[in-house]
Amino acid sequence: MKPIAVIRHSPTEGPGHFATFLDRHSLPWSLIRIDEGEPVPSTTDGFSGLCLMGGPMSVNDALAWIPPLLDLIRRMMAADKPVIGHCLGGQLMSRALGGTVTANPRKEIGWGAVRVIDSPLARxxxxxxxxxxxxxxxGETFSIPEGATRILESAACANQAFVLGKHLGMQCHVEMTRTMVEAWCESGAEEIRDASPAETVQSPAAMQIDIERRLASLSAHAELLYTRWIEGLGAT
Structure with a gap:
């Protein structure tokens, strides 16, 4: 099988548990480090799927790599190769499909419940x-693109995930590992201070309470999504 292209936009926002899942299933993947200046692939031919990770930037920023990445997303979908997006990645998918990315009513930082929409597709x-x-x-949120179906929501953000055929765009971070949580708490300390106090913003200490149990549960639910997503991969 050709590798899955994994696009990293920030050095601390790598594939996390998604990579662990792929390795466990003996699925090849290739990391493309946008944050280190590596170019967006110019063709879909070398890949079986596309995974987009998170990042602190906005889809609405004037960054040189955003237009070619939006084009790659559209070309992967046109080639019937599955695309999955985490947070910024989900926003990029929405934008590529004609959706919009705007400020969310409230920032969400830390752990919080997401509800599964009661629908056959969500199930x-x-x-x-x-x-x-x-x-x-x-701090931003995507609109649900035309033809897509919302499958997750939270109290602070109505659009937490959407599905379009074999493609999955998420606002939430299901890929987290302990190392990632700790790194984000350190690098994002100033953002946390600026956004506090707020019901939907947790302190670094609060984020790390009972973290092993929380991560185990999160990874189990992530794997439900990832298992369905890899069903869309071709055999070549």
Missing amino acids: AWLGDTRQFDSFHWH
């Missing part, structure tokens, strides 16, 4: 799950 991706605690770190 196809998440089984009998009705709610789970996910990790969040965002």
Whole structure:
């Protein structure tokens, strides 16, 4: 099988548990470090799928790599190769499909419940799950693109995930590992201070309470989504 292209936009926002899942299933992947100046792939031919990670920038920023990345997303979908996006990645997918990315009513930073929309499509991706605690770190939100279906929501953000065929765009971070949580708490300390106090913004200490149990639960739910997503990969 050709590798899955994993696009990294920030050095601390790598594939996390998504990479662990792929390795466990013996699925090849290739990391493309946008943050280190590596170019956006100019063709879809060398890849079986596309994964987009998070990042502190906005889809609306005038960054040179955003237009070619939006084009790559559209070309991957046109080639029937599955695309998955985490936070910024989900926003990029929405934008590529004609959606918009705007300020969310409130910032979400830390752990918070996401609810599964009661629909056959949501159940196809998440089984009998009705709610789970996910990790969040965002101040913007995407609109649901035309033809896509919303499958997750939270109290502070209505659009937490959408599905379009074999493609999955998420606002929440289901890929988290302990190393990532700790790194974000350190690098994002100033943002946390500026956004506090707020009901949807947690302190670094609060984010790390009972972290192993929280991450185990999050990873189990992430794997439901990832398992469904890899079903869309071709055999070549």
